[in-house]
Amino acid sequence: MxxxxxxxxxxxxxxxxxxxxxxxxxxxxxxxxxSLIKRGCQLHLFCFEQHPxxxxxxxxxxNDSNVHVHDFYSDPxxxxxxxxxxLGSRLFDINSKVNQEQAGGSxxxxxxxxxxxxxQTCESTSVCxxxxxxxxxxxxxxxxxxxxxxxxxxxxxxxxxHISDSVxxxxxxxxxxxxxxxxxxxxxxxxxxxxxxxxxxxxFLSEEKVEILSDSSVEACPWQQDPLSxxxxxxxxxxxxxxxxxxxxxxxxxxxxxxxxxxxxLVMPYIKASEEEKVEIHRSTGGGGKxxxxxxxxxxxxxxxxxxxxxx
Amino acid sequence: xxxxxxxxAGWSLKNLPTNKMILISDWNTDASFLLHHFLAFYLKANxxxxxxxxxxxxxxxxxxxxxxxVNLERSRNNGDLIALNLLDASLQQYVEGSCExxxxxxxxxxxxxxxxxxxxxxxxxxxRCVENTKDALIxxxxxxxxxxxxxxxxxxxxxxxxxxxxxxxxxCTFVTLFHQNFAPDISEPSPYLCCQxxxxxxxxxxxLESGYSKDVHGVLTxxxxxxxxxxxxxxxxxxxxxxxxxxxxxxxxxTSSAVL
Numbered sequence: 001m002x003x004x005x006x007x008x009x010x011x012x013x014x015x016x017x018x019x020x021x022x023x024x025x026x027x028x029x030x031x032x033x034x035s036l037i038k039r040g041c042q043l044h045l046f047c048f049e050q051h052p053x054x055x056x057x058x059x060x061x062x063n064d065s066n067v068h069v070h071d072f073y074s075d076p077x078x079x080x081x082x083x084x085x086x087l088g089s090r091l092f093d094i095n096s097k098v099n100q101e102q103a104g105g106s107x108x109x110x111x112x113x114x115x116x117x118x119x120q121t122c123e124s125t126s127v128c129x130x131x132x133x134x135x136x137x138x139x140x141x142x143x144x145x146x147x148x149x150x151x152x153x154x155x156x157x158x159x160x161x162h163i164s165d166s167v168x169x170x171x172x173x174x175x176x177x178x179x180x181x182x183x184x185x186x187x188x189x190x191x192x193x194x195x196x197x198x199x200x201x202x203x204f205l206s207e208e209k210v211e212i213l214s215d216s217s218v219e220a221c222p223w224q225q226d227p228l229s230x231x232x233x234x235x236x237x238x239x240x241x242x243x244x245x246x247x248x249x250x251x252x253x254x255x256x257x258x259x260x261x262x263x264x265x266l267v268m269p270y271i272k273a274s275e276e277e278k279v280e281i282h283r284s285t286g287g288g289g290k291x292x293x294x295x296x297x298x299x300x301x302x303x304x305x306x307x308x309x310x311x312x
Numbered sequence: 313x314x315x316x317x318x319x320x321a322g323w324s325l326k327n328l329p330t331n332k333m334i335l336i337s338d339w340n341t342d343a344s345f346l347l348h349h350f351l352a353f354y355l356k357a358n359x360x361x362x363x364x365x366x367x368x369x370x371x372x373x374x375x376x377x378x379x380x381x382v383n384l385e386r387s388r389n390n391g392d393l394i395a396l397n398l399l400d401a402s403l404q405q406y407v408e409g410s411c412e413x414x415x416x417x418x419x420x421x422x423x424x425x426x427x428x429x430x431x432x433x434x435x436x437x438x439x440r441c442v443e444n445t446k447d448a449l450i451x452x453x454x455x456x457x458x459x460x461x462x463x464x465x466x467x468x469x470x471x472x473x474x475x476x477x478x479x480x481x482x483x484c485t486f487v488t489l490f491h492q493n494f495a496p497d498i499s500e501p502s503p504y505l506c507c508q509x510x511x512x513x514x515x516x517x518x519x520l521e522s523g524y525s526k527d528v529h530g531v532l533t534x535x536x537x538x539x540x541x542x543x544x545x546x547x548x549x550x551x552x553x554x555x556x557x558x559x560x561x562x563x564x565x566x567t568s569s570a571v572l
Binding site: 019021022023024025027028049051054058073074075076077079080116117120148150151152153170172190210211212 | 432435436439466469470473474477480481499500501505506508509537538539541542543544545
């Protein structure tokens, strides 16, 4: 699903990327920006959190003429100008900016590098209203925004998720703050949980393991949570064979398919024993029942009738 | 300065961390010894240093740094060090209700005590101090203190953002200390998370869970932020540390003399 959203195969007007303190959503945001440019969109980049030059440099573009940068990073609330705070009014006029700078084509896309400062400055409801308007602007084909869930209360995230067509939530498969000395922490992957609402109302949920390749492209493959760790409530580690330790072994730990088949044919001694027991029980039920008693050496026989006091 | 820490982080006198915010955080212990390290480190590298001290006096820092081979008094007289005495400024402003009698260095940066409620002025003082300089270091010795003095979490977040802007535009480094135990409002996300967001490096110092030990004073974790990957931090470098007056000994966990 993630790759379809990235390539534009799946239409989504408002894409929300949610990350937290352990995951870095800006890489995915850049992947969306790169993909939108490749598709020939006029990209409006609203930088609140990273320096615009830094963001554009990381896009690795040969030609950035399609990128229109709006710098809200350098002075978001007017401290550098010295003319007081200009909260709200100046900060979130994305809609009007897009309309003003629109050259006439309908392939405009908006990328917002983090809503955090905006959400701290303005009411989340008004931000949602603005975003909703933007998503219904016929000139804008897609809006992609980054949201740091750990910096805001849950209600804000819920509101934003509600108005978004696609919500991409990044999680680590293993929690980083738990400091472990095991090698498994090295193999940690990042999971992207995608909730996508199609135009016809169908909702798709997918969990994919995301990798950023060396050429900054994104690779996603389906991922399922380990049922054992799901039961215990812990975050699952995606069990990968520990290549480093196996490489050092002088013997083979794994079995081939043929070896596994042969193993399954082998009758273990305890299985045989239980089968014999079954036969004995069957015989005894068919024969009517007899008791044989073999006295031990130490048994002493008593000639007296043990039931003589019962007066039969 | 602590050579072992520099070696692990890949820093040296010729390769200073610039353009970055370095967050020092502590939990159940005091990590201010790392502030002394950065003070001595940058002054030895002949960089300009701005020290805004709100938690300790200048004498304290002078004494601590003299053990690391740097004389702060002399550096201040040479102009290499600018010391902003926020400790006295806050008291004077609080008692007298004004800050007219204060020296230039502390100015009106603590206006938040009287209704302005933002750290804008402090940011402007920092900005003025590092203008026309390169590779400067700004140290704010305790950022959590402001939360106790009435600055809102939102304003602290703005301040951290603007310090990040200042670092990027003036090629300087901002080092600050955050006490993780300090939680002013549990209903809102901690401002520590916002500091983490902007920090390129985080040095987290914790006391030992097993209690006080003579040979191991705590656990130090160095986290450096990843810019290309999808995870925020690269695998942590976790070490036990032992602090003496002049040095910081870093040990792989389980290799201290008390264990071996």
